[in-house]
Amino acid sequence: MTRLHTVRQSVPAVIGLAVQMPGQPDAEIEHSLTELAELLKTLGARMVGSLIQKRSGPSRSNYFGTGKIEEVKLKAEELGAKYIAVDDELSAMQIKSLEAGTGLPVKDRTSIILDIFAAHASTREGKLQVELAMHQYQLPRLLRMWTHLERQRGGIGLKGPGETQLETDRRILNIKIKKLQEELDRVSRARELQGRKRNDRFAPLFSLVGYTNAGKSTLLNALSGSSVQMCNGLFTTLDPTARRVELPEGHWCIVSDTVGFIRKLPHGLVSAFKATLECVIQSEVMLIVCDVSDPQFREHLAAVDEVLNQIGASDHERIYVFNKIDKGISVSEELLAAAYPDHIMISAAEGTNVDRLKRMIEKIMRRNRRHVEIYLPVGSPYVGEAMTIGRIFSQEWGEGEVKIKAELPVSFIKLLTDNNLKVEPMER
Template sequence: MIAAITLTKDSEPYEIHVGHIQPEKNSVNYNIIPPLKPNQLDIGCIELIHEIETGLTQSNRSVYIAGVSQERAILVSVSTDTKDKAAESMDELKELALSGNIEVLESIIQQRSKADPRFLMGHGKLEELSLLALQKGASIIVFDQELNPSQIRSITNHIDIKVIDRTQLILDIFAQRAITKEGKLQVELAQLKYMLPRLVTKNTAMSRLTGGIGGRGPGETKLELNRRLVRRRIGQAEKDLELVIQHRQQQRARRSKKNLPVISIIGYTNAGKSTLLNTLTKSSVLAEKRLFATLDPSSRRLKFPRDTEVIITDTVGFIKDLPKDLLVAFRATLEELNNADLLLHVIDLSNPRYEDQIESVEKIISDLNLNNIPTIRIFNKQDLVDKITVQRACRFFDAISISANNKLTLSELIEKMEMSIQSVTM
């Protein structure tokens, strides 16, 4: 609530103008009381404030699903790209939020020629965002762009709820999915490296960066506000991961002695890699329709019709702008790809952004210097797309189309896989 007092020429109180915000259930998000004279101030001010606070508190209650508190978010993108690109990126951020068990209340895209160095968005827009979060009952704001430490501090000084960015959201999803000791170590290392430059002072920003969405998982109890302790923990985690890498190298050496070729399944997250592995090998690796359902890699044996035997491995899904710290932390997992004799690049043809996803995956493959490994492009979910589109896409990208959950559609792929393996191992 805010009030302004106007004065007469003699500097005596003339009129008092009062305005206050209103909960979301009202059609207008504010109310202006008609001007009051100095003798009309008995408007039940305390009662009115309690009424507003009650309305806001009710809209701000956490949602509970199966006994678990669910965050309620406003998603924000401050984009210098075209409207279409910004909208596509926002759609992916929504998928990430849902995958992280976050209820999306609203999404906002602000187009700017240049991002504000301090707040990312304009100061006025930030004020609007703060008010909207209060009215909608949001518990978290998620930015599509990565926020630097000074932006995190500046924004959280103006907004009284938790603020995270796309990178933190991805880290949090990985933290939820990590099962093995290796996976937990990798996520913790990425979290700690992300947090280290943001451990400046014990201010409101930091209290919202640690714990809950964006700060939970294997590393959440170790995110002390002390740089020295965090650096020490990073050093220890790196040593532990080195042991994991050595163990993996020993496993690979044993595999090499058996002369078993290795096929690695790669692709954008949620493209259907685990489903393909399950169908090919009659196994039951976790396969869910959500981003990053697979975090810890799975390996299975596969025997082709002509008795060629291989090891086939599922890998963590890629995503646009995958955080650098995650790429570094998952070095041990991604190094498995270096020893692959064949890569299967699974692509979700039913996704309208599949061409961008192909580009993102192939850029990461290039960054990992894996371009020299033979690759088969596979368009998955052909049953969800019309036949003409499937045929055109296969011709243009030199790909094979399948439905990963239907073994009857895999005969051409199996034949090509076996031929490719025989040609690279001869």
């Protein structure tokens, strides 16, 4: 008889720690710990308990006060925790003394996020970005890591004259970082060039931006009728995905999905992901997707703003797309309308108001486009480009010249006039 064995994978139990600073509401700290539990779940671990200490700030040497560390140790033993997760970014010293005090490995929020990114990165560029951010995270923490590096090194990276072990390690890591940066630049440039080749230099681009799990990929699928991976976990999408979206009045545009943001997103990750976030800056308008059924949505929007500041997109035009209204909204719509005049309420999962959003996009596109008659030499590369990106009303092929009546992006019209090509307002 054949027996089927169910192999139960052991899910490591973890204790979460957070410091609550004066004036910080209980709800905020609890939500942040719930989010830490979600992050751990995405990594395949389970947060079985948590401890919060009220302090003016994390202790520089131990994170928690020494007395409280004893409590952490007892609780970890009681709950069978395999490691400790701290809801902040820690220094090498804090990690070392927490590990010594509790006898358990310690991971901070940054390294947990980095691990998730590492597990989800699928393209060469994504992998390089994560690797770069991980090395940048390690650099100031080398004190703790050097024995590990020593083992890895083998024959290379010989100590320079008068260098301490730490200096040697730092030098090696700095060289690796520089190499990764160079390679990343190369890969990102190649992607950009490929994009250009696809003739979408002037294609109308809209970007989906927002907190992780807000429903960006679900919305991209609803808009384009395609199937981008979506999942109820954090950071499902790491690599920029773009889809063509057909609009009700005959226009089309490209909508790009981007990596989700989160509170305390490691700074190194934001800078490493700058190239893939370029599409946000290049887009006509950012569609800020927000799960408005989540009572924490304002904090999520604040975290999104923070990242947008870091990538220099804070002044970019935006529409707030309040998603998941099928789950109910946590504030009144009047309040939302007052605070966010350019907004729309949708359910990406159920398709509610997705057509309205398309019409909003089309309205913006019309604003940035003109009806013109252009005269191009036959064989000019601009003919093909105009056909691809414009809404064409008519074309007349004459001797050596083609006259096209079309609706074209202002940026494309400028390119034509800069090249002394004839452009006239369209007679209707």
